[in-house]
Amino acid sequence: xxxxxxxxxxxxxxxxxxxxxxxxxxxxxxxxxxxxxxxxxxxxxxxxxxxxxxxxxxxxxxxxxxxxxxxxxxxxxxxxxxxxxxxxxxxxxxxxxxxxxxxxxxxxxxxxxxxxxxxxxxxxxxxxxxxxxxxxxxxxxxxxxxxxxxxxxxxxxxxxxxxxxxxxxxxxxxxxxxxxxxxxxxxxxxxxxxxxxxxxxxxxxxxxxxxxxxxxxxxxxxxxxxxxxxxxxxxxxxxxxxxxxxxxxxxxxxxxxxxxxxxxxxxxxxxxxxxxxxxxxxxxxxxxxxxxxxxxxxxxxxxxxxxxxxxxxxxxxxxxxxxxxxxxxxxxxxxxxxxxxxxxxxxxxxxxxxxxxxxxxxxxxxxxxxxxxxxxxxxxxxxxxxxxxxxxxxxxxxxxxxxxxxxxxxxxxxxxxxxxxxxxx
Amino acid sequence: xxxxxxxxxxxxxxxxxxxxxxxxxxxxxxxxxxxxxxxxxxxxxxxxxxxxxxxxxxxxxxxxxxxxxxxxxxxxxxxxxxx
Numbered sequence: 001x002x003x004x005x006x007x008x009x010x011x012x013x014x015x016x017x018x019x020x021x022x023x024x025x026x027x028x029x030x031x032x033x034x035x036x037x038x039x040x041x042x043x044x045x046x047x048x049x050x051x052x053x054x055x056x057x058x059x060x061x062x063x064x065x066x067x068x069x070x071x072x073x074x075x076x077x078x079x080x081x082x083x084x085x086x087x088x089x090x091x092x093x094x095x096x097x098x099x100x101x102x103x104x105x106x107x108x109x110x111x112x113x114x115x116x117x118x119x120x121x122x123x124x125x126x127x128x129x130x131x132x133x134x135x136x137x138x139x140x141x142x143x144x145x146x147x148x149x150x151x152x153x154x155x156x157x158x159x160x161x162x163x164x165x166x167x168x169x170x171x172x173x174x175x176x177x178x179x180x181x182x183x184x185x186x187x188x189x190x191x192x193x194x195x196x197x198x199x200x201x202x203x204x205x206x207x208x209x210x211x212x213x214x215x216x217x218x219x220x221x222x223x224x225x226x227x228x229x230x231x232x233x234x235x236x237x238x239x240x241x242x243x244x245x246x247x248x249x250x251x252x253x254x255x256x257x258x259x260x261x262x263x264x265x266x267x268x269x270x271x272x273x274x275x276x277x278x279x280x281x282x283x284x285x286x287x288x289x290x291x292x293x294x295x296x297x298x299x300x301x302x303x304x305x306x307x308x309x310x311x312x313x314x315x316x317x318x319x320x321x322x323x324x325x326x327x328x329x330x331x332x333x334x335x336x337x338x339x340x341x342x343x344x345x346x347x348x349x350x351x352x353x354x355x356x357x358x359x360x361x362x363x364x365x366x367x368x369x370x371x372x373x374x375x376x377x378x379x380x381x382x383x384x385x386x387x388x389x390x391x392x393x394x395x396x397x398x399x400x401x402x403x404x405x406x407x408x409x410x411x412x413x414x415x416x417x418x419x420x421x422x423x424x425x
Numbered sequence: 426x427x428x429x430x431x432x433x434x435x436x437x438x439x440x441x442x443x444x445x446x447x448x449x450x451x452x453x454x455x456x457x458x459x460x461x462x463x464x465x466x467x468x469x470x471x472x473x474x475x476x477x478x479x480x481x482x483x484x485x486x487x488x489x490x491x492x493x494x495x496x497x498x499x500x501x502x503x504x505x506x507x508x
Contacts, residue, residue, distance in 0.1 A: 119454060126455035127439050292443065357440075357480040364481075367436040372455070 044319030059342035105250030169259030174228025265410035269302030300358035434483035445475030
C-alpha cells in the first residue's frame with residue numbers, strides 16, 4: 001500500500017493523477033474510449049477535475065467500492081476539498097459536476113437509517129410484485145405502439161421508450177395522465193444536458209415544477225389518501241412512526257426519477273443497436289427465446305447509469321492507496337461493464353453471453369431495487385417492437401444522442417420508419 | 426449436489442431465480458431464501474446456472490459426487506448487518 005501525502009491543494013501526491021473530465025465526454029463512443037484508456041492503466045486514479053475525486057473504473061474495483069458501504073457513503077456530504085470556485089457544496093451521489101437536486105430516499109441514505117426505507121422499496125418492487133404490474137406494462141406498450149403503427153413513422157424515444165416507463169410509473173404513483181409527458185420529459189432532459197449548460201438550465205425549471213408537483217401530491221394525499229403509490233409513501237409508517245414530509249417526498253422523487261428515465265436509456269440503446277447491427281435483430285426474430293440473455297447483454301453494453309458518487313467517511317485502504325476521510329469517489333458501472341477481465345470480447349454484443357454478471361443495476365446494498373420492473377418494461381417493449389414493427393429503420397440523420405454521458409447516458413430522439421401495421425386495442 | 430446460500434451477500438438481483446426457477450426461492454423482499462437439502466439430478470443444471478449468474482457470488486454449488494465445492498467466482502469482501 002502506498003501512503004499518499006496531500007499537497008496544499010488536496011491532491012494526493014504519489015497517486016496516479018489523471019486528467020479525467022467526464023464533462024468532456026459528449027458521445028457514448030468518447031465516454032467508452034476514455035474509460036477504456038483509464039481502466040487499462042489506472043483502475044483507481046486521482047483526477048483533479050470536478051473538485052478532485054478518485055476515479056474507479058475496473059470491474060473488481062467498482063464492485064469492491066460499491067460493496068464497501070461502511071467506508072464509502074451515499075448520504076449527502078459537505079465538500080471539504082475546495083471545488084470549482086472554492087465554495088463548499090453539498091455533494092449528491094449522481095451528478096457530475098455536483099448539482100443539488102431534491103433528495104432521493106432511500107438511495108441517498110446509509111445504514112442504519114437506510115434499512116427500513118430500502119425494505120419498503122425492495123418489497124414494492126420484488127419480482128413477485130412486478131408480475132402484478134405486467135398487465136399495465138402490456139397495456140401501455142400496446143397503446144403507444146397503436147398510436148403510431150398506422151403512420152409508419154415515429155420517434156421511438158418519445159413514443160415508446162420514454163412514454164412507457166413514464167406511463168407505468170406515473171399511473172402507479174397516481175399522477176394525472178395529462179402531466180405524464182411533461183414529467184417524463186423533465187427527468188429525461190435533465191439527464192441529457194450537462195448541468196450548468198444553458199439548455200440544462202431551461203430544463204432545471206421543468207424539474208423544479210416536477211418537484212413542486214410531488215410536494216403538492218404528497219400534501220394532498222396526506223389529507224385524503226387515494227389508492228396509489230404516492231398515498232402509500234405519503235402516509236407510510238416506518239418503525240412505528242409516520243415518516244416526515246421530506247422523506248415522503250424523497251421516496252416519491254426516488255420512484256419517479258428512478259422509474260421514468262433509466263429504462264428509457266437502455267431500451268433506446270437496444271433499438272439503435274438493432275438498427276446498426278441487423279444480424280442481432282435477425283437472431284432475435286429467428287429465435288425469440290434469446291430475448292432474456294439479449295436483455296442482459298443490452299444492459300451490459302448500454303447501462304443507463306454510467307457513474308455514481310460516494311464519499312469516504314473513514315481512512316480506507318483501497319486499490320493499493322490510502323483514501324482519506326472526505327475524499328470523493330466517482331465509480332463507473334459503465335466502465336466495469338466493458339472490462340475485458342470480467343467480460344471476454346467486452347466491446348462485442350454476444351447475444352447469449354453467460355454468465356453475464358454485469359453491474360448495470362449496480363452491485364452491493366444499493367443495487368437498483370427497480371431492476372425487476374425495468375427488465376419487465378424493457379422486455380415488453382422489445383417483444384412488441386419485434387412482433388409488430390420488425391423492419392423499423394432509424395432515420396440516421398435525425399438520431400440525437402445525449403450530449404452528456406457523465407452520470408446517465410441515452411438518446412434524446414430516435415426517429416424511425418417502418419411498414420405500417422394494425423392496431424391491437 | 427447442494428446449494429450453499431450466503432444470505433448476507435445476497436442483494437436481491439434475482440438472477441438465480443431467472444436461471445433456476447425450480448430451484449431458487451425468494452422471500453417477500455426478493456432476497457434468496459432457498460432451503461433445500463439436495464438438488465434433484467434433473468435440476469442440477471438450473472442450480473449451477475443460477476449460482477453462476479449471481480453478481481454478488483452469494484451461491485456455491487457443492488457437488489459431492491466430485492467431492493469439490495465450486496464457488497461461483499472470486500470471494501468478495503463480506504460485510505455483515507447491511508440489511
